[in-house]
Amino acid sequence: MAYTVPRPRLTLAEKVYLPSIVGGLLITLKHMLRLLTGQTKVTMQYPEQKWDAQLPSWYRGAPTLVSNEFGRDKCVGCQLCEFICPPRAITIHPEEIPADERWSKVEKRAKSFDIDMIRCIYCGLCEEVCPEQAIYLRKDYSITGLSRAEMVHDIHKLRELGGEMPGLVNKWNEKK
Ligand code: SF4
Ligand code: SF4
Known part of the structure; x- marks a missing residue:
């Protein structure tokens, strides 16, 4: 029935x-x-003056990979972030962790992990979907490069930007 x-x-x-x-x-x-x-x-007067101190706590900068207090990448190579990424900026090649290695119980890890920062739209879906709390959008906003290749952050660059994040991190509350 129509309602007016x-x-x-x-x-x-x-x-x-x-x-x-x-x-x-x-x-x-x-x-x-x-x-x-x-x-x-x-x-x-950028870049002499920086915006850093005024960035809100929820600011979404560049996505990065974090490691735990034992130096292990938290990423388990599940590829959920790769599948969810709207502009398909993430490319992961997972590998099995050999049985004789310390973290073999984890089973998988990322052999390579690339994020194309020209494609990335800083949406934060990768952070949201990650079951291991391994990928975080840090506050880095000055992402520049002289070539397209430079704008692809490989696993080493992502680790360098992410650094260590010990223990279980509760993403969606103040303890973040
Ligand atoms: S960062 Fe998280 S979602 Fe992405 S592959 Fe690693 S564990 Fe999976
Ligand atoms: S922030 Fe969004 S666009 Fe950028 S890598 Fe993560 S899911 Fe992809």
């Missing part, structure tokens, strides 16, 4: 628009005064 949504009845003030226009102008005026009094700065 009743039209809202506008008040006189809403019909003439003036209060909204004045409200908008007041906001513009407020920002102009903040600019003129130096309370708001719109220009940053």
Whole structure:
């Protein structure tokens, strides 16, 4: 059965628009005064000045691989992040951990792990999907390179950026 949504009845003030226009102008005026009094700065002298100190805790920078306190990559080469990545920026080649090695119980690890930072859209889905809490978007935002090849972060670069993250990390709470 069709349902008709009743039209809202506008008040006189809403019909003439003036209060909204004045409200908008007041906001513009407020920002102009903040600019003129130096309370708001719109220009940053990058790269001499950095944004780092002002990055919010939830900022999503470059994805990286972290290791545990024993120096083992937390990644177990399951490829979930590769499958979930919307722009297909991740390429992983997993391998079996030989039975005589210390972490053989883990079974698998990433032999190679590449993230193409030209493709990456910093969405954070890889971090969200990882069952091992092995991939994290750190706060690095200055990702540059002189060639396409340089913009592909291999496993060594990802480890270097990620560093150590000991113990079980609770991603979605304040302990992060
Ligand atoms: S980073 Fe996480 S999701 Fe990606 S392959 Fe490694 S363990 Fe799997
Ligand atoms: S942040 Fe998003 S786009 Fe970048 S590698 Fe992870 S899943 Fe892919």
